Amino acid sequence: MRRINIKKGASLVELMIGITILTITGLWVVANFYSISIGVQNTRMKTLAINLAQEQIEYLKDKSYFAIIPTSSITYNNNFSPAIPYDPLYYPPENLNIAGKNFTRLTYIEKVMVSGSNLVSLPYDSLDTGLKRITVTVVWQIGNEWKKYSISNLVSNYQESSSGGFYGTVRDIYNNYVKDANVYSAQNPSNNDYTDTSGAYAFAVTPGSYTLRVYASGYYSATSTSTYYITAGQIINQNFTLTPVSSGSVSGLVYLNDRLVISQIVGSTKSPSNFDQEYVEIFNPTTYTWTVNGNIGLKFQRKADSDKKEIKITYINSYIPSGGFYLFANTATLTINGVNINADAIWSDLNTLSDFPYFATDKNIIPVKEDSGSEGCAAIELYRKSDEYILDQVGWDWNPGTPQTPPFYETDAIDQVIGLQRSEVYARIMSTSGFNSSYGPAYDSDNNNKDFTDIIPINISPSNSSSPTRNIISGRPAYGAIITANDGLSSSTAAWKATNPSGFSYATFTLVGVATGTWQVQISSGLFYLLVSSVSVLSTNYSTSIPNGITSPNWIVPGLNNLILSSTTDKGIIYGRVLDPNNNPLSNIKIAGEPEGEAITNSNGYYALIVPTGTYSVAANPSMYNPSYTSETRDNIVVNLGEFNSGNDFILSGxxxxxxxxxxxxxxxxxxxxxxxxxxxxxxxxxxxxxxxxxxxxxxxxxxxxxxxxxxxxxxxxxxxxxxxxxxxxxxxxxxxxxxxxGAWGTIRGTATVGGMPIDTGVLIITTTGTIIGALPPDISTAVLSGIPYYMASTMADGTFKVDVRVSTASATYNLYGWYTTYSGDTPVITKKTVTGVSVTGGQTTWRNISW
Known part of the structure; x- marks a missing residue:
């Protein structure tokens, strides 16, 4: 009998396992392919950025020392932290496209001085020390992420500098660094520098005798104890210790009003005709009018409901004014305490019994305990319809037997023994002092049990959009609000949470170290801010509470130091003063911020630049707007949202x-x-x-x-x-x-292309008034070096080239030659192109392209 050989195959289980392994492996490959691709792209773009940065460095180093102009007007790229400084004037940003990739090249030139083993940056208008630092930064974007590559190099005039200089550190008596101090020579105040965040300064001077002075806002000025004689190349260290002027503190309470709030809730009160009235009143503590019609809605949820129910509303009036009210009700006219008041909006007939079981009885939506033993515990929500943003929520409980908690609330629901009853009103209080109908019901600590009081029987009437507006003395405690002053001495502080003996929370602050004098104080929380002027700190250790009777704005209620943030800003403030060398204020001096901002000093020399957040340079008297005084510039001034950056003072000389x-x-x-x-x-x-x-x-x-x-x-x-x-x-x-x-220089510029596209692999360019014979570039020989001059360059990464040529008369005619290398397999193929008759005028640029 013939034997049949049966070969063993894979079982179904083994097959499934194999497929699973292949699937997992495939998923891993797919998942990592994107990351690998991004990694390759990052590496390639960084390589291109390195080449572009080095290219600019070499181009600038080919210039004569004095043709490399220090950056005098600084702009910052704020896509990075710290921001990147660059020169928008002499070396403006270059937008380059290399191999389909976009780059921006930024250039920044500084004068520097050697101090020990360190290089110290000097002001652009400082004396030249024979050293300049070139910094080139190339930035690019991959997706939403910004990338950068920076490189620096030094250039020298190769001559021994005949100048000397000073450097040092400025501290206060507590050994803290003093930032923004102006250290200058008494003999020539334009020889100066401003201290950085580590208190350091440095500047150059010519040989001679010098006395140094230092001025810093909020400190007593100081003078060097010695007069120094500076010789060529001598660098002297001079440190200063400054004594702060007398200082005190500023304190207050901070509230924020940025949204509408629910101010009254009534579930049932009988009218003279026995109609079961209910209503919800809302209040506007902000500084602007809100459109309620179609934009603002209410949701309600009983304890027994599984979710929130939207209350369908028929709007009668559209707006709620600043400091005003808006009234929702189940009837067009309410009668409360014998007074008729019209509703601004009423419950629509489209509301259903499935959502609101008591709606058939006088259109009731908010049940009270008298409606059923299981009612009296519920919650209501005020929201913005466009995005479902919750403006306010109020919930109330009841606690007989088994406590009942409402479906939603803020921190702690309104504590009730019985629950919401007929002829009871939940009313929002006006401040931590409690309920006072003279002021707007704005206190909102996000705790329903503290923010509301219950009144039974009802002895207050609701208000509508036509009712008188009310002054506001509180709001939401602005925990974490930032407080700054423009005295130039104090730092900043943040408001913290405190609680009074009655258990009400509030945000309070104390800004310490405020110089004696009269200042402005800015309080900010996110986009909201308040600027308080005429804040006087009268003497050492004096504490000033704001607002008060002399500040602007002053207190709403005498003795109540509540600050209300209700205006918005997307800016901060750069603040300072301009003085002459004798510390006399200079008025009508123009102040310019870069990239934006402009102001004029007042009669006391003060200025304020209100600018968006970012990093700035600020110039006093730019371009000698007042021709009688020097110009001064301060760099790297950081502006935060809603804050002062003060102490940015200047001393200008004739x-x-x-x-x-x-x-x-x-x-x-x-x-x-x-x-x-x-x-x-x-x-x-x-x-x-x-x-x-x-x-x-x-x-x-x-x-x-x-x-x-x-x-x-x-x-x-x-x-x-x-x-x-x-x-x-x-x-x-x-x-x-x-x-x-x-013997002036002229310039030939152009682009080398092949098939109409820029050549990014490099082309050798030679210009001469003579003729180059042959297909290859000339050999470097004695005859060539001693003959007619050849001017050479190579194209840049984007295919462009620039060749400087000598023009001994008014103009000259040159021939332009280019050699482009390609490969046939491993064999290089060099192709020559010629452009003749290129006329060049001294000091001018002639454009000629060369094409293959």
Whole structure:
């Protein structure tokens, strides 16, 4: 008999296990594919960002030292913390698209000084120390996430600096760092710096004798005990200890009113005709009118109900005014305590018995204990219809035998022995002092049992939208509200929760260390704020409660120090003062914030910039708005929502302006981009600028004195005249004359493309007035180096190029050559292209593209 061989296969169980393993593995691969893809994309984009940053560094380092202009007007990219500073003027942001990816390149130039083993950043208008720091940051976005790469490098003028300087730290007598202190030389207040968060300062000076002074808002000024003689390259450490001026404290209670509240609830009260009346009154403690019609609704739930029931409403009146009321009822006219009052809205006939079992009897929705022994425990909700946002909830219980808890409530329901009864009203109280019908019922601690009182029989009448509005003396306790003052000495504090002997909660604060004087205090909670002016701290350890009889706003009730937050803001305040070197206030000085904000100092030198949150630089007297004084800038000022950032003070000294003209070959050819220096009689650079597209240059922030004005040239350029001496006086604008340059530079710019698309793999560019023979670039030989000049560059990542060429006369004609490398397998193929007859004018840019 023939044997049959049976091969063993997989069982159904084994098959299912195998499928499960494959499925799990497949799911893992799918789940991780996205993450892997994102990781690869991140790595690629970071590599591109590194190349773009390095490209800009190398481009700037190819410039002459004085052609690299320090950033004088700082803007911040606030997508990162800390914010990224950059120059919007000389090196504006560059939006680049590389291989379909978008990047923004930001550049920031600082003057720096060596202090021990550290580099210290100096103000842009400080004396030049021979060192500048270039920082390039490239930012990009992947999804909703921002990424960045930053790189820094130093450039030097390779000459021994003839300037010296000061550096140090400013602390108070308690050894705390003092931020925003202005340290300056008494001989020239424009030699100065402002301390940072670690109390550090640094600035350069020319050789000579100096006495240092320090001014900080909220502190007594101080002067160095010694007069120092600075020699070239000498850096001296001078620390200061400041004594705070006398200080006291400011205190108060903070409430927030940002929503409507339920103010009265009545389930049953008989009219003279024995109609079973019920109503719900709401109150508006905010500063603005609300539209109720169609926007605001009510929901009700009995203890026996499984869910909330929407009360269908017929609206009669549409609005509830600030400080006013709105009345919902089961009848158009109520009679309460013998007085008729019209409802603003009534229960609709569309309400059903399945939702509201007592609706057939006089349209009753809110049952009372008398309706049934199981009733008297329930809850009602006030809500916004557009998004179901809950504005207020009130619940009431009853406690005979087995306690009954309402379906919903805030913290603790209204405690009742019997429950809601006929001729009983639940009425919201006005403040922690209890019920007082003279004021608006606004107290809302999110605790129904504390926020409401029950009155039986009813001896108060409801109000409607036509009733008189009421003053508001409380609201929701604003726990965590931030309190700041503009005295420049105090920090900030937060309101905390406290409870009075009657068990009512409130938010209170004490802001300590407020300098003696009269100030403004800002209280904020989220978008809501209140600014209180004329807050006087009279002496050391004096405590001022606000509001009071002299503040603005002052107290609503004498002796009641309740602050009501009901206005909204999306901004904060930068505050400070502008003084002259003798500490006299300067009025009508323009203050400009960057990226936004503008103000003018008042008669006492104070200013306030109200700006959105973010990081700012602030300039006093920008562009010498008042030509008699210098300009000063402060950087990295952080503005938080609803808060003061105070103590941002300035000291401005007398100044004038210098302007002139730079041309190429003759006055008809303006020469832009030429660095022009102002040096003092010790040959220290005190200011630098570059000529504009029209050849004109401006130096707007020059302290009074005598200076030499001169252009910065290379070895193949000459200027007529070489330099011009000028005496600068306060408030005067001086035209020094014209510098005529021989051997100017011109520029050829363009894009290298293949098939109409930018080449991102690099193209060698050579320009010359001669002719290049052959398919390959010329070899570097003695003949080439000693012959007609070749000017070379390579294209950037986006295919663009820029070549600077010498123009010995008014203009010259160049030939443009490009070599593009591709590969055939492993073999490189170099292709040459030529563009002839490119006319270049000194100081100007000629655009020519080169295409394959």
């Amino acid at each position: 100044a004038g302006q210098v302007l002139g003209y730079v041309c190429n070959y003759n006055t008809a050819n303006p020469y832009p981009g030429v660095s022009v220096l102002s040096v003092d009689l010790n040959d220290n650079t005190v200011a630098e600028t570059i000529s504009g597209t029209d050849g004109k240059f401006y130096m707007r922030n020059i302290s009074t004195g005598t200076y030499i004005i001169k252009p910065v040239l290379d070895t193949n350029q000459t200027s007529s005249p070489e330099s011009i001496s000028v005496s600068v006086t306060a408030g005067n604008k001086i035209f020094v004359g014209t510098f005529t340059i021989t």
